[in-house]
Amino acid sequence: MTIFRHELRQGRTALIIWTVSIAFLFAVCVFLFPEMKGEMDQVSDVFSTMGNFSAAFGMDQVSFGTLTGFYAIECGNILGLGGALYAAMCGISMLSKEEKGHTAEFLLTHPVSRTRIMSGKLAALFFQIMVLNAFVLLISIISIYAVGEDIPWKEILLLHLAYVLLQIEIASICFGISAFLRKGSLGVGLGLAIILYFLNIIANISESAEFLKYISPYGYAEGTEIVTNISLDGVMVVLGMLYGACGIAAGYMKYNRKDIL
């Protein structure tokens, strides 16, 4: 519990900044919707001429004129990318920042096992992700209510659940990688999140690359598919969680044997 609390204190500022920024962008997006709805005919014409570009972002499957369609594309990209970058940043620095900042020596010379330190840090990582997502969801619902739209609970909750799972998967993989790093390479984490995002875009464009959906967590967090089918792809979710679990397991194994120089 001490490590958990300590980690939350350490990550407090970053959590506040990211949460407020993402929530603010969400609110702005939702407040733009009534205006977008009025101009929908023109927007649809534009997207219909864009071919693969529309497919890349799933805009061929839903209508921008409906709240769920607009929400899945616009807000989905904000939380899908923003949340993933935050999760990657937190995960990748969780263990390596102690070595980079030379604080690992302080932490690891106290009577706490490395397993407990890692568990405390992992719990803090997941907790921060949950706080970010809960706040963003709350602001989102308030914003939808404020613009006078009906709240499509099922679609919105499913979308947000998918993004939570996506962030947990990316954070877990980055947490595992973090145990192998010594200098807190933020770039590795952020790069991984962006690569996974683009893998899904490639999978959307080309049929022969569709298998990439089973590698990238954006495969099961595809907003337009979620609001169309009103369900998550169970196989992709299970695979994603499996990748995350492998990341965590590798991290535990490595960190328990790692020389802290």
Next chain:
Amino acid sequence: MNAIRTEGLTKYYGRSRGIVDLDLEVCEGEFFGFIGPNGAGKSTTIRILMGLIQKTHGSAWVLEKDISKEKEQILSEIGYLPSEAVFYPDMRGRDLIRLSAELHRKDCRKVSADLCERLQLDPSRRIGELSFGNRKKLAVICALQHDPRLCILDEPTGGLDPLMQREFFEILKERNKKGMTVFLSSHILSEVQRFCGRAAIIREGRIIASGSVEELARTNAKRISVRGNFDPSGLPDVRDLQKADDSTSFLYSDDINLLLDRLSRQRIMDLSISEPDLEEIFLHYYTEGEEQV
């Protein structure tokens, strides 16, 4: 009872040598010095004992507990002062002290307040604003506030001004009198000579001498200082020769009769033969090679 015992303790970093077949015994209640220059293996030994790095082979016990199996129990009874006092820069000193106490699951408020006062540290300041010396004081408080049975100090006085060094050693001596074992790693030999009862000298990853500080200083080498016209050339085993206008000083470790014979044939005004200080002994061990006292 041994506070620290190692048998054949070895650490290689890939192909680079850390320590090799290190045998060490420190009894509980001792003030033990661990001497060696930078890169000799002092910190490697300490980091293995603290569980920060894994040994390549060999065994080590701290407070009679195996470092590979009972790391947490060992760490709960150790205070550790690292050579580099680096902490979380955004935290305040008092929060770090509290974090350390919480990790030890002990209420150390009274002791830490007393230590802050003695070391003249303002714990309300952010660590990022503290000088290296003040961060070192924080490290001292974290190392001692939970009343450890064994305190491991890695180059402890770097950054502390002379007054604070005196207060710091005063605290250590008080604790040592109450039974705390002190394991002091240092390359400042005067520190070891002043405070330690026993010491070990490490060179290139191996212990080359160990024993009481008095024993270590009692080698056959003597410091010979001669005033007058004296030329020691031709005498065997003359080292650290220093010549001034009318005086000559050198370390001599061969037959004393040879020296007396030479001295009697030359006109000298004064002669002193003394035990060399630890610094000179240290150089002696480093030039002579392995020698077990």
